[in-house]
Structure formats: C-alpha cells, structure tokens
Amino acid sequence: MANIMVGKNAAGAYSFYLPKRDLEDAIVTMEFDSTDKWGGEIRLNNGGVYYIEPQALPARFPISLRARRVDAAE
Amino acid sequence: MTTLTREQTEALIQEVLEVYPEKAKKDRAKHLAVNDQTVEQSKKCITSNRKSLPGVMTVRGCAYAGSKGVVWGPIKDMIHISHGPVGCGQYSRAGRRNYYVGTTGIDTFGTMNFTSDFQEKDIVFGGDKKLAKLINEVELLFPLHKGISVQSECPIGLIGDDIEAVSKKGAKEINKPIVPVRCEGFRGVSQSLGHHIANDAIRDWVLDARDGAPFESTPYDVSIIGDYNIGGDAWASRILIEEMGLRVVSQWSGDGTLAEMEKTPKVKLNLLHCYRSMNYISRHMEEKYGIPWLEYNFFGPTKVAESLRAIAARFDDSIKEGAERVIAKYQPMMQAVIDKYKPRLQGKTVMLYVGGLRPRHVIGAYEDLGMEVIGTGYEFAHGDDYDRTIKEMGNATLLYDDATGFELEEFVKKLKPDLVGSGIKEKYVFQKMGIPLRQMHSWDYSGPYHGYDGFAIFARDMDMAISNPCWSKQTPPWKKLPETEELKKAA
Numbered sequence: 001m002a003n004i005m006v007g008k009n010a011a012g013a014y015s016f017y018l019p020k021r022d023l024e025d026a027i028v029t030m031e032f033d034s035t036d037k038w039g040g041e042i043r044l045n046n047g048g049v050y051y052i053e054p055q056a057l058p059a060r061f062p063i064s065l066r067a068r069r070v071d072a073a074e
Numbered sequence: 075m076t077t078l079t080r081e082q083t084e085a086l087i088q089e090v091l092e093v094y095p096e097k098a099k100k101d102r103a104k105h106l107a108v109n110d111q112t113v114e115q116s117k118k119c120i121t122s123n124r125k126s127l128p129g130v131m132t133v134r135g136c137a138y139a140g141s142k143g144v145v146w147g148p149i150k151d152m153i154h155i156s157h158g159p160v161g162c163g164q165y166s167r168a169g170r171r172n173y174y175v176g177t178t179g180i181d182t183f184g185t186m187n188f189t190s191d192f193q194e195k196d197i198v199f200g201g202d203k204k205l206a207k208l209i210n211e212v213e214l215l216f217p218l219h220k221g222i223s224v225q226s227e228c229p230i231g232l233i234g235d236d237i238e239a240v241s242k243k244g245a246k247e248i249n250k251p252i253v254p255v256r257c258e259g260f261r262g263v264s265q266s267l268g269h270h271i272a273n274d275a276i277r278d279w280v281l282d283a284r285d286g287a288p289f290e291s292t293p294y295d296v297s298i299i300g301d302y303n304i305g306g307d308a309w310a311s312r313i314l315i316e317e318m319g320l321r322v323v324s325q326w327s328g329d330g331t332l333a334e335m336e337k338t339p340k341v342k343l344n345l346l347h348c349y350r351s352m353n354y355i356s357r358h359m360e361e362k363y364g365i366p367w368l369e370y371n372f373f374g375p376t377k378v379a380e381s382l383r384a385i386a387a388r389f390d391d392s393i394k395e396g397a398e399r400v401i402a403k404y405q406p407m408m409q410a411v412i413d414k415y416k417p418r419l420q421g422k423t424v425m426l427y428v429g430g431l432r433p434r435h436v437i438g439a440y441e442d443l444g445m446e447v448i449g450t451g452y453e454f455a456h457g458d459d460y461d462r463t464i465k466e467m468g469n470a471t472l473l474y475d476d477a478t479g480f481e482l483e484e485f486v487k488k489l490k491p492d493l494v495g496s497g498i499k500e501k502y503v504f505q506k507m508g509i510p511l512r513q514m515h516s517w518d519y520s521g522p523y524h525g526y527d528g529f530a531i532f533a534r535d536m537d538m539a540i541s542n543p544c545w546s547k548q549t550p551p552w553k554k555l556p557e558t559e560e561l562k563k564a565a
C-alpha cells in the first residue's frame with residue numbers, strides 16, 4: 001500500500017502524485033467516476049496501474065489516499 | 075560554435091561515453107540525451123534522480139545540505155543547529171548568500187554556524203545529552219531567537235540518537251518551538267530528499283501552529299515560496315508583486331521568519347518559484363487548507379511579464395490592471411538594458427549545469443539577450459523537472475542529468491560555448507580552459523537576478539564575463555603565430 005495524492009486540475013482532469021517517489025503523473029482512466037462510487041483501478045500516463053478502494057466521490061481535491069500498486073511503470 | 079544536428083549530438087554523447095567500463099557506460103547513457111521537443115514524457119529520453127555511480131565525480135550535495143543549507147538555513151530568526159561533527163556546517167557556512175535584514179547574533183542568525191561538534195565520545199555514548207545542553211546554552215546566549223531546528227548530520231542516524239525526544243523536552247523548557255529534522259546526509263541520492271524531509275518537518279512541526287488563530291486577511295494575500303533571496307532575489311521579486319497590488323504575507327525561506335511560515339496557511343495563493351525544493355509543502359497546503367499554488371518564473375523581462383499576468387489572472391481586475399501597470403512601467407527600462415547589451419551578446423552560446431530550477435528558468439533571460447542555451451542539466455532533478463525543461467530547450471540541444479566532472483568537461487570542449495553557467499567547483503576548471511563561467515548558484519557574488527531590477531544586473535554580469543579582454547590573452551604572445559613570423563623576419 002502506498003500513500004498517494006489525487007488532484008484535479010482546472011480542466012477537470014485527475015492527476016496523481018506519489019510523495020514517496022516524488023512521482024507526478026496524469027491519470028488517464030479511472031474505473032469508477034460517479035458521485036457515489038469513485039476510485040477503483042486507475043491507469044497513469046506512464047503505464048502504471050494503482051487500485052483505490054471504491055468510495056464516495058471526495059468532496060475536495062487534492063486528497064491523500066491509500067492505494068495499492070497493481071502494476072508499476074519502469 | 076556551430077549548431078549541431080541531432081546525429082552529431084548523439085555521436086558526441088557516444089564519444090564521451092567511450093571511456094567508461096561497460097556497466098557504467100550503460101548507466102550513464104540513460105542520463106544523457108538529445109532534446110526532442112516532441113517528447114511529452116521526459117522519462118522516455120532521460121533518467122533522473124538515481125544514485126550516482128561510485129567512482130565518478132558528481133557535483134551533488136547531501137540531504138543535510140538540502141535541508142540545512144537550502145530550506146531551513148535562511149529562516150533568519152531561528153537557530154539551526156548542525157547536529158553532528160563540525161565540518162558539515164562550517165564548510166558550508168554562509169556560502170549560499172541568502173541575504174537578510176537584522177542584527178546577526180542578536181535577533182537574526184543567518185550567517186552563523188551552530189554545531190554540537192561531535193567528538194569520539196559522543197559517537198560512542200550518544201549525543202543526546204550534548205544536544206540538551208546545547209539547547210539551554212543557545213537560550214542563554216541568544217535569548218531573542220524564535221526557535222531552534224536540529225539538523226541531523228550523518229552520525230545521528232547511524233548511532234540512533236533520539237533527537238525528537240530531546241527536542242520535545244527542550245521545547246517545553248525554553249517554551250519555544252524546537253524542530254528535529256531527520257536529514258542525515260546519507261539519506262536519498264542527492265540534496266533533493268533533504269528538501270523533501272525539510273518540507274515534511276515544516277508540515278509536521280510548524281505549519282499548524284496558528285490554526286484557528288485570528289488573522290486579518292485581505293483577498294490579496296499571497297506568499298512567495300521557494301525564493302531563497304540569494305543576493306537579494308526575493309526582495310527584487312517582492313517589490314513587483316506588491317506593486318501590482320498584492321500583499322505578501324510570507325516569504326520562504328530567504329529573509330523569512332518563523333512567524334511568516336506559521337502565517338502562510340492564511341494566504342489565498344502560494345507563489346512557487348523553486349518547484350523542486352518546495353512543491354511538497356505547496357501540495358500539502360493545497361490539500362489541507364485549500365490554497366492553490368502557481369509556479370512562476372522571474373528571470374528575464376519576457377518571463378517576468380508572462381508570470382505577472384499569470385499571477386494576476388488568479389485575482390480580480392484591479393490586480394490585472396496592476397500587473398499591466400507594472401509591466402508598462404518597467405518596459406522602457408528593460409528595453410534600454412536590452413538595447414545596450416543585446417548587440418554585444420547576440421548569438422553567444424551558453425551551457426548550464428545547475429540545480430533546482432535554474433537550468434530551465436534562466437533560459438528565457440538568456441534568450442532576451444539574444445543568447446542561446448545549447449546544453450542544460452540538473453544535479454538533482456526528478457522526471458517532472460525534465461518534463462518542464464524539454465519544452466523550454468531548443469531541438470537537438472544537449473541534456474545531461476547528474477553530469478560527472480569528466481562528462482561536463484568533454485561536452486564543453488566539444489561544444490565550445492561562449493559561457494558556462496555552473497558552480498564554484500566548475501568555475502576554475504573552465505576558466506583555465508579559456509571559457510568564461512558565471513556561478514549560477516550564488517550569482518558569483520553578485521545579484522539579485524530575479525525580477526526587473528535583477529535582469530539589469532544579470533545582463534551586465536553576463537556581458538562582463540563574456541566580453542572580458544582576458545579571454546583573448548589565453549595564448550601566450552610567444553605562441554602566437556604572426557609574431558613568431560615577425561621574429562623570423564627580424565632574425
């Protein structure tokens with residue numbers, strides 16, 4: 001499990017930040033993205049895949065979350 | 075110098091790599107690249123933030139340097155104890171030229187060095203007692219200090235001292251904040267991790283100190299983050315931001331104080347200059363306090379104007395007008411500077427090798443003077459820095475990450491730039507090769523270079539370095555061909 005930060009830019013796209021490795025990237029796809037179910041598998045621009053426990057849509061961004069690494073890039 | 079094509083630059087990299095043994099060659103090859111503006115993600119072409127190869131001459135610093143030297147050191151009204159042997163702090167003392175106002179030794183302590191001066195017995199029996207004693211001594215000798223930070227050097231982590239416990243106890247006794255920072259030099263691959271650790275320490279020990287405390291805020295409150303006031307940089311930036319109508323609540327950390335840091339969560343926008351060293355705390359404030367942050371660049375009139383407009387865009391029309399007013403006011407002055415120096419510097423080439431933000435931020439300033447940056451590199455950047463750099467640099471220019479002494483020398487020999495911008499360790503190597511060098515870490519005892527006022531000084535300094543007549547005197551008279559011929563004739 002890793003601590004990550006999910007942000008939202010002005011255009012409404014999600015961004016991903018992994019403080020431990022100082023990795024910043026765009027989130028290309030997110031499995032669930034509705035008000036009551038949000039999260040699931042997220043795919044990064046660099047090819048990495050993480051899993052966030054599906055939850056209600058966070059009220060505010062950016063937000064720090066716990067995520068599981070499914071498949072890391074590099 | 076002639077501009078190289080992509081193939082030529084690639085060949086140059088291969089040529090330089092030739093001397094390394096197979097394994098080292100493979101590793102270093104990943105850190106050298108030819109810029110390609112079409113690449114979106116830098117990691118496809120350049121690897122960064124990796125351990126330096128043992129045996130090469132790297133220019134990097136350690137985590138302690140990143141925390142004590144960069145982030146914490148400039149906070150002037152705190153006493154920063156270099157906890158461990160005396161050398162780490164003493165040899166880096168006041169080297170960064172973070173200017174500040176105040177009476178040193180009375181209410182400000184920026185250029186002083188405080189250390190616990192570890193001896194053999196402290197390593198064997200632990201240094202906690204010494205630290206506790208030191209805290210009391212500091213309080214007795216310098217009663218006007220506002221707080222203490224304990225900057226760990228390598229041995230602290232190795233012998234397992236509990237500086238947190240000592241700090242907590244000491245803070246109760248003297249009734250001032252004491253911040254333990256676990257920035258032992260061996261952590262991480264470069265000073266970059268030190269910045270991160272220092273940011274985390276600020277987050278954990280400082281930022282929430284005034285949560286809920288009353289504060290008279292205005293809609294125009296901003297803070298300047300990641301400006302270390304080298305040669306007065308932050309002052310030159312601050313006047314522009316204030317002139318356009320914003321209120322600067324705090325300044326990190328050049329000429330900064332503990333109180334300013336504690337008040338930062340009250341601002342409306344964080345202005346981030348050095349992304350590398352302070353993005354962590356900006357992200358934290360964005361999450362916890364909902365304060366957005368904005369990267370800006372105050373090098374060279376083009377970028378300053380761009381940044382002022384970008385900052386103003388976050389506020390109402392009065393600020394937008396303010397920004398235009400400021401730009402219009404300085405425009406003629408900047409034009410005069412450009413008119414004076416551009417003809418002298420037009421077409422000259424520069425190679426940069428610095429840290430943090432400058433390898434990409436100063437490109438605009440050189441371009442304003444008609445100069446061209448043909449190679450750039452960072453000591454301790456991460457992938458996101460290169461993402462930002464690729465767009466700034468011309469196609470087929472050279473990028474080098476954590477360049478070794480050898481590589482840098484070879485590149486300079488081959489590319490023959492008119493100027494190199496790097497640090498003190500490189501300065502005399504290149505000057506002896508006959509190539510002028512300006513220190514781009516400490517502005518070569520000059521500065522400020524930020525903002526409009528800084529650009530005038532920047533232009534003058536670059537001209538002084540390049541146009542200095544000494545560079546044409548590199549060949550001794552007896553080796554100059556025409557004169558020997560003269561002599562022959564005379565004989």
Ligand code: SF4
Nearest residue numbers: 136138162227228259
């Ligand atoms: S690496 Fe360790 S010993 Fe060396 S300067 Fe840094 S803290 Fe001091």
